[in-house]
Amino acid sequence: MNNSKPVIAILGGTGQLGTGLARRWLQAGYTLIIGSRDLEKAEQAVADLRNVLAERGISSADVQAMDNCSAAECASIVTLCVPFSHQESTLQSVKAMLEGKILIDVTVPLVPPKVARVQLPDQGSAGQIAQLLLGDGVDVVSAFQNVPAPHLKEDGPLDCDVLVCGNNKEARAAVIELAEAAGMRAFHAGPIQNAAAVEAMTSVLIFINKQYKSHAGVRITGVDT
């Protein structure tokens, strides 16, 4: 593995958002581990990623498949890309491997069937659930919830920004660097409590997408970066 950049694991990395981020990070030269509860699914996702990268002339992508626990153990930054209903169980299963690391929480607390309606959890946000569950030894950073996943498949910069919330500024800065490497502007957006704004905005974007037949994203205006 390449040690000049952090090794990134994506747990639940077999969906559209996880594989889209993985592909962009691989193209930026990061080492990736695709994690899944089901190793075969992770292997299939890695094979698909290799094909997509080969189409772009990249034959040496540094990516492998693992079960979620091994993926969390082997990475220094771990990204959680699972449905809200699996957030707590997945975090419990990898908690011991996350000490001293950054956990990027992409969880959106959608409550089916009304996913276009904001229904935040009692704890305030999925980001706060993760931070409470993992304790202060893990830097939870909430990000990427508002990225319109279909556009991740495209090449070049994305017309959406990433709002990065977490209690540790250096950890936020590391995730901002990853967002930029994936083709997005990203902003320090405050402590982990502020994840509520971004998570709730996802339901607004789902509503807008239904209403206007779009793949909407969010941009911050009025800030020079």
Added chain:
Amino acid sequence: MNNSKPVIAILGGTGQLGTGLARRWLQAGYTLIIGSRDLEKAEQAVADLRNVLAERGISSADVQAMDNCSAAECASIVTLCVPFSHQESTLQSVKAMLEGKILIDVTVPLVPPKVARVQLPDQGSAGQIAQLLLGDGVDVVSAFQNVPAPHLKEDGPLDCDVLVCGNNKEARAAVIELAEAAGMRAFHAGPIQNAAAVEAMTSVLIFINKQYKSHAGVRITGVDT
């Protein structure tokens, strides 16, 4: 008064956001009433508005000052622009005058001193507080929380969008028309529960403004309007 367009009252209309919206709506030909608990403050705001409009060559602005109750009584669309700590008492005082009308709630549930931290109320959002308090006879529409007020003083289109939440689609459409008249794009953003996303985003924008020394706003991307 001019009856071709709805008469708009702005309660707590003496601040930067209220007078900024009032000026833009007056320039678009609406009839405005500036309401305040303190009639003298409302009269001063109206005098200031007349001066600002005179500088732009407009001498016949249709605007007057009233106490909040009279303002709510005389208007068909009532805008609430007061601090969160005055939201409930102001709504209680004008509740009887709002039946059958649209109440535009601009309240952001900031909890000083940590206004850059999301701290949503137990009811979910200030918008839901207003709808619960006023009952189904009033169409509460939540809007304008994310407008960077300093930019309202400028002329021309604003580089921010308005997310419009409320349970009645026609009422949302009326508020979208008002946002557009004031120089902003506006979107149907879902039921009143979704106000939580927009209200919470205000704390994120306050954090961003401190961090990046900006007057940040939000734009929706990927939607043709």
